[in-house]
Amino acid sequence: MMVGKPAKRATVRTPGSRQIPAPRPREPAAVLIAKRIEEDIVLGRRQPRERLIEQDLCDLFQTHRGDVRLALFELEKKGLVGRIPNRGALVRGLTPQEVREIYAVREELEVMAVRIIPFPVAAADIGRLEEVQRRHTAAIAEGDLLTVFYSNLSFHQILFGLCGNACLIETIDLLAQKVYGIRSYANAFPDSLDRARRDHLDMIKALRGSRRDELVALTRRHLQPSPEAYIKDYERRFGKADPAPAH
Amino acid sequence: MMVGKPAKRATVRTPGSRQIPAPRPREPAAVLIAKRIEEDIVLGRRQPRERLIEQDLCDLFQTHRGDVRLALFELEKKGLVGRIPNRGALVRGLTPQEVREIYAVREELEVMAVRIIPFPVAAADIGRLEEVQRRHTAAIAEGDLLTVFYSNLSFHQILFGLCGNACLIETIDLLAQKVYGIRSYANAFPDSLDRARRDHLDMIKALRGSRRDELVALTRRHLQPSPEAYIKDYERRFGKADPAPAH
DNA sequence: GATAACCGTATTGTAAACAATCTTGAATGC
DNA sequence: GCATTCAAGATTGTTTACAATACGGTTATC
Numbered sequence: 316m317m318v319g320k321p322a323k324r325a326t327v328r329t330p331g332s333r334q335i336p337a338p339r340p341r342e343p344a345a346v347l348i349a350k351r352i353e354e355d356i357v358l359g360r361r362q363p364r365e366r367l368i369e370q371d372l373c374d375l376f377q378t379h380r381g382d383v384r385l386a387l388f389e390l391e392k393k394g395l396v397g398r399i400p401n402r403g404a405l406v407r408g409l410t411p412q413e414v415r416e417i418y419a420v421r422e423e424l425e426v427m428a429v430r431i432i433p434f435p436v437a438a439a440d441i442g443r444l445e446e447v448q449r450r451h452t453a454a455i456a457e458g459d460l461l462t463v464f465y466s467n468l469s470f471h472q473i474l475f476g477l478c479g480n481a482c483l484i485e486t487i488d489l490l491a492q493k494v495y496g497i498r499s500y501a502n503a504f505p506d507s508l509d510r511a512r513r514d515h516l517d518m519i520k521a522l523r524g525s526r527r528d529e530l531v532a533l534t535r536r537h538l539q540p541s542p543e544a545y546i547k548d549y550e551r552r553f554g555k556a557d558p559a560p561a562h
Numbered sequence: 563m564m565v566g567k568p569a570k571r572a573t574v575r576t577p578g579s580r581q582i583p584a585p586r587p588r589e590p591a592a593v594l595i596a597k598r599i600e601e602d603i604v605l606g607r608r609q610p611r612e613r614l615i616e617q618d619l620c621d622l623f624q625t626h627r628g629d630v631r632l633a634l635f636e637l638e639k640k641g642l643v644g645r646i647p648n649r650g651a652l653v654r655g656l657t658p659q660e661v662r663e664i665y666a667v668r669e670e671l672e673v674m675a676v677r678i679i680p681f682p683v684a685a686a687d688i689g690r691l692e693e694v695q696r697r698h699t700a701a702i703a704e705g706d707l708l709t710v711f712y713s714n715l716s717f718h719q720i721l722f723g724l725c726g727n728a729c730l731i732e733t734i735d736l737l738a739q740k741v742y743g744i745r746s747y748a749n750a751f752p753d754s755l756d757r758a759r760r761d762h763l764d765m766i767k768a769l770r771g772s773r774r775d776e777l778v779a780l781t782r783r784h785l786q787p788s789p790e791a792y793i794k795d796y797e798r799r800f801g802k803a804d805p806a807p808a809h
Numbered sequence: 810g811a812t813a814a815c816c817g818t819a820t821t822g823t824a825a826a827c828a829a830t831c832t833t834g835a836a837t838g839c
Numbered sequence: 840g841c842a843t844t845c846a847a848g849a850t851t852g853t854t855t856a857c858a859a860t861a862c863g864g865t866t867a868t869c
Binding site (some may be wrong): 385400413417419423424480481482483486493 | 632660733
Binding site (some may be wrong): 381 | 822823824825829830831832
């Protein structure tokens with residue numbers, strides 16, 4: 316497996332011990348493969364209902380089935396792919412119902428995060444946000460959707476990372492991953508991208524001025540367009556009736 | 563592997579298709595093993611820092627390393643065990659900091675859940691809660707901690723299940739799993755168990771009367787004792803200084 | 810006597826082979 | 840012509856064997 320990185324030492328913490336030197340869990344190969352597949356789904360290179368065959372992925376990533384298998388289980392738990400026993404994995408689409416539910420929880424958690432960010436925010440942190448936002452803006456101008464995606468991701472990770480609650484950060488990230496795939500719908504319209512860009516700039520301003528309520532309102536508003544665009548498109552394709560509850 | 567159950571057919575939903583008959587993902591062996599290990603940790607039969615050696619677990623569960631491996635990866639993602647490359651898995655304890663953070667998020671989500679429960683709640687659902695609560699009460703009286711644990715679990719799953727948001731339910735469950743292990747601290751004191759019991763009864767009453775604010779207050783209060791007991795015990799054992807940030 | 814290099818053992822990580830299961834398509838009977 | 844049965848191929852699930860790595864003790868050396 317040649318996807319791995321050099322990897323250096325790090326530490327793990329266990330209660331009752333201070334710092335134990337231990338090999339850092341260098342990104343296991345399986346996780347890297349999972350990331351790549353995730354990216355494919357985000358970019359629309361893999362469509363819902365498409366099968367993910369283990370051997371194909373082995374050839375693609377030059378590895379053995381063990382890692383691919385692990386990656387698929389991982390993606391299954393994230394909700395990005397479904398699995399049918401003895402049949403394998405397939406890219407999983409989301410019903411409007413599911414999208415609405417996920418976004419409701421995202422809003423709750425992201426609002427919580429910005430509520431507990433300690434103010435004022437350090438200038439260095441705001442600087443990092445501005446730096447990433449410059450990349451984001453440039454990528455939109457150039458129509459580089461891949462960079463748009465990743466810089467947008469970084470922006471939110473930095474922003475919510477300010478809240479200081481690791482569990483909250485992790486959970487926000489988890490839910491964001493579940494709907495990575497539907498971004499492409501929102502990104503299809505330049506208007507949406509521009510609006511997101513302006514939201515980010517407004518957020519930075521609110522942060523700089525320690526205006527929490529404004530930040531909360533922006534956070535809520537920022538989450539609106541994506542699910543709406545997705546649901547609209549979904550209904551256009553498959554009809555408006557929500558076909559039976561999702562289990 | 564002889565842990566499996568008979569397993570029947572079910573259906574999977576994918577967007578754009580109606581109902582596709584498909585083999586129901588019968589609880590895979592790995593998941594069952596993970597549950598058993600989880601239970602061991604909950605019951606204190608496995609202490610933090612204890613190593614989990616794959617071959618030992620294979621012998622114990624009469625299976626092959628593939629499933630054990632998968633189970634360990636699963637528990638790792640849940641945060642119950644840590645892994646050191648080429649060294650294996652070990653039961654992971656939680657720092658007070660982590661516990662506080664997890665409970666903060668739990669409170670936010672569980673309060674959200676009870677806020678969106680559609681009122682009035684169907685009599686049948688209240689009946690199910692009462693039924694489970696009878697088991698809970700009986701188990702406390704008999705000192706059957708295992709049944710206490712599982713009936714308490716059921717109670718909350720039914721309660722939060724009423725909110726109707728599958729993603730929210732799932733996320734609440736995920737966070738609850740992360741702190742399964744610390745229940746034993748709260749359960750050590752009969753007072754705590756009795757208080758939990760009374761909380762449950764009060765919740766049922768509030769549900770029956772559709773008194774949402776009361777339910778929210780009870781939900782918050784119900785989450786207080788466990789982390790407090792754990793943190794107190796932790797500081798007694800390892801000293802009060804929170805040793806270095808938890809990453 | 811302390812320290813550094815070495816080797817044996819325990820354990821995980823990787824790979825390949827085998828078995829079980831499902832899908833697909835053709836052949837057969839009605 | 841249509842449904843049913845059967846067999847072949849494809850894919851996943853399981854098992855076993857092998858290689859790589861890390862730890863612990865022993866020995867050699869200064």
